[in-house]
Amino acid sequence: EAILLDLKHHNLLISSRGRSGGYQLAAPPEAISFADVIRALDGPLALAPCASKTAYRPCEACPDVATCPVHPALVAAREAVAAVLEGWTLARAARESPPFQIS
Template identity: 45%
Template sequence: MSMISQKARYALRALVALTRAGEGESLMISEIAAGQDIPKKFLEQILLELKRSGIVMSKRGKAGGYLLLKAPGEVSFGEVLRIIDGPIAPLPCLSKIAYRRCIDCRSEDDCEIRHVFSKVTDATRAVLDRTTLADAIGEVDLLEKAS
């Protein structure tokens, strides 16, 4: 699993902010940018990408801004990472959305490196694809109550 990009971290933080705003509530780009410490121009590009993918929508007018189009329980971290950063797999031969045989590959079946990273990738995918925006804010809220 490669490190997630700054862009993906910003996308997830913006989506968490929209989740916390509540169902059907919109936030202005400037509100999200200030609240999450994200450069406004960069945030505009990220939200456009998320809009094209059907995760958020924009509203015009006085109460305008961005809001979640999908329910927070339907948006997984894995989906967002694939939209922003592309494949989650650390090796091209393990990618579901961009499979490529490794250039110097003799045999995928006999590749020790592939076998180890296959386990890493499966575990990573399991967590990212099962964890939704709703889960993420629920876990943070539980931690805050416990402390």
């Protein structure tokens, strides 16, 4: 229930009350990416706050992000992860995934 509420709070799900109530997607599955879901549940995709686009803040251990030798690698990693996760939508996952089987 907590996960569903987090997704609702981030406008990925809508809920309805009553006997026929429940949760449904707030947008078509083609419009909801894995990046959207991960950001809603876990926060920014970046490995460090100094590399985040949505929640930037300087790292405590780094005196100057402009001269940090690790910062470019962290930004590149965030860009690569974002490119993959933003390219995978719920529709794509449903279309390309093998059928789920309970053994």
